[in-house]
Amino acid sequence: MNFTKLPQLVDMRGKLKSKGTYSKRTKTITHRVWHHSLTKKHLGGSDAASFADYHVNTLGWPGVGYTFIIEPKNLINTPNGKRARIVYAHDIDRRTYHVGNSNQFAIGICVAGDYRYDTMDDATIASIADLHSALVKDSIGKNDTSHNEMPDYSWKACCVYDYRKLIKWQGSTTPVTPSPAPDSYTIQEGDTLWSIAHKDGTGGVQVEDLIKANPGIDPAKLQIGQKIIFGNAKDVIVRPDKPSSSGDETIRSIQKTLNIRHKAGLIVDGFNGPRTKSALIKALQTELNKQFNKKLVVDGKWGAKTKAAIVTVEKGAKGNLTWILQAALYLEGFNPGSLDSIFGKGTESALSKFQEAKKITADKKAGKATFTILFAA
Numbered sequence: 001m002n003f004t005k006l007p008q009l010v011d012m013r014g015k016l017k018s019k020g021t022y023s024k025r026t027k028t029i030t031h032r033v034w035h036h037s038l039t040k041k042h043l044g045g046s047d048a049a050s051f052a053d054y055h056v057n058t059l060g061w062p063g064v065g066y067t068f069i070i071e072p073k074n075l076i077n078t079p080n081g082k083r084a085r086i087v088y089a090h091d092i093d094r095r096t097y098h099v100g101n102s103n104q105f106a107i108g109i110c111v112a113g114d115y116r117y118d119t120m121d122d123a124t125i126a127s128i129a130d131l132h133s134a135l136v137k138d139s140i141g142k143n144d145t146s147h148n149e150m151p152d153y154s155w156k157a158c159c160v161y162d163y164r165k166l167i168k169w170q171g172s173t174t175p176v177t178p179s180p181a182p183d184s185y186t187i188q189e190g191d192t193l194w195s196i197a198h199k200d201g202t203g204g205v206q207v208e209d210l211i212k213a214n215p216g217i218d219p220a221k222l223q224i225g226q227k228i229i230f231g232n233a234k235d236v237i238v239r240p241d242k243p244s245s246s247g248d249e250t251i252r253s254i255q256k257t258l259n260i261r262h263k264a265g266l267i268v269d270g271f272n273g274p275r276t277k278s279a280l281i282k283a284l285q286t287e288l289n290k291q292f293n294k295k296l297v298v299d300g301k302w303g304a305k306t307k308a309a310i311v312t313v314e315k316g317a318k319g320n321l322t323w324i325l326q327a328a329l330y331l332e333g334f335n336p337g338s339l340d341s342i343f344g345k346g347t348e349s350a351l352s353k354f355q356e357a358k359k360i361t362a363d364k365k366a367g368k369a370t371f372t373i374l375f376a377a
């Protein structure tokens, strides 16, 4: 093997933190996948030992997962010049975790550092190039790719540095920008809420958001193939009676109607979030202006003026206001049967259940008190 002879390589197989073992690959390695660690390269925790601790203790993986870890903060003087240390962490034939369902045929190489902010130094670039050419000579893998070029990981901020240029040692660090996180995500091998969260730092999707938005899942027992609410987890309000993770067909129809009728520009995802609610308030304000000449500012926010402008909707009513009431009841978990814009038995029954639950006078009429509880944040 050429790679084992690299002077900057240290063999730490079996020496890093582990818990159990990874199984053996049953497919040939076709991909060399490049990662960065998202930890600033000069920090204490930016090395193979710390990544192993984190992956084993927090993610619950059997071992660190990357076959190789390049450590910019550990410099080694070699006959070829200064090089960043390369840690050899797992046997090549182990199907370690790092790219989900592609683990079977992909080895992982992690360059310590957060290359959204760090710049890469020459010793690190040289180690990337050395390791790459040794692996090519050893016929380990055919294609180079970044983590976010592997199936369904386009949202990952990994590897960010331009590995294509680095493996040819041209010294460029042009960033590779990740795509936005998809609204829903299908769990792959080795994924945990902790490994897929924290996207884009503190402002991104956090583990707590994922837990809240996916009440039906056990964070400790994610299943491969399981679909979860992901990119918009922060905004999702889950209906307590329907903790589904694939969205709701009726909510999709509400969103489509708001888009068509009111140009709401909503993502039709079947999840009840603040944008859907705000679009419904806009629709209500628009209808009050059109039908009752109310002159409200159409801003999608519930306020005193909108409340004062409310007209009572009751049995026998027909039209867009009734539809808005039906949609609002549905979003709160009180199903009027069908959203047909006609205030009939189903709407009456959903409304009186809502009024009872919210302790409003159960008069089966939707007036100021009812609309306030339906729409005020």
Ligand SMILES: [Zn+2]
Pocket (backbone or CB within 6 Å): 034, 035, 036, 147, 156, 158, 159
């Ligand atoms: Zn990665």
